[in-house]
Amino acid sequence: MSFDLNSPGDVAPVAVAEADPSGDHFAGYPGVLYDATGGRIILSVQSDADCRETYGQSAIGDDMLCAVPTAGGCPSGSSGAPLVMLQYAGDPGTLVGVASWGTGFCPIVPEVFADVAYLRSRFEVKL
Numbered sequence: 001m002s003f004d005l006n007s008p009g010d011v012a013p014v015a016v017a018e019a020d021p022s023g024d025h026f027a028g029y030p031g032v033l034y035d036a037t038g039g040r041i042i043l044s045v046q047s048d049a050d051c052r053e054t055y056g057q058s059a060i061g062d063d064m065l066c067a068v069p070t071a072g073g074c075p076s077g078s079s080g081a082p083l084v085m086l087q088y089a090g091d092p093g094t095l096v097g098v099a100s101w102g103t104g105f106c107p108i109v110p111e112v113f114a115d116v117a118y119l120r121s122r123f124e125v126k127l
Helices: 021-023 048-055 118-121
Strands: 031-033 042-043 066-070 082-083 094-101 112-115
Touching: 031 094, 048 066, 066 094, 094 118, 112 118
Parallel strands: none
Antiparallel strands: 031 042, 031 082, 042 066, 066 112, 082 094, 094 112
């Protein structure tokens, strides 16, 4: 897949999450991950409690969130891909996660993402 960065149809801004989506505020909402081939994977964000129940308390830090694929396959090999939360039809989306790691047992166990809201202050530009 190629992108023409001069074409507004290929690139569009999305909001960056300000509230921790894994703190149950967004749990259950669908998210979309675009993998390296341009494929679209639909995921459901899990609560921190559910994620820690799967991986153990010490394996999942506050800077992580989990999501389980519900359609479109598994995000294997998609490290660094954005997880965009969609709250309603036509929503341009909110960046909530960046693909980090998984066990390879998708979709039985959740995939793990960097929690953008939690890490926001580390990459936010200060004017």
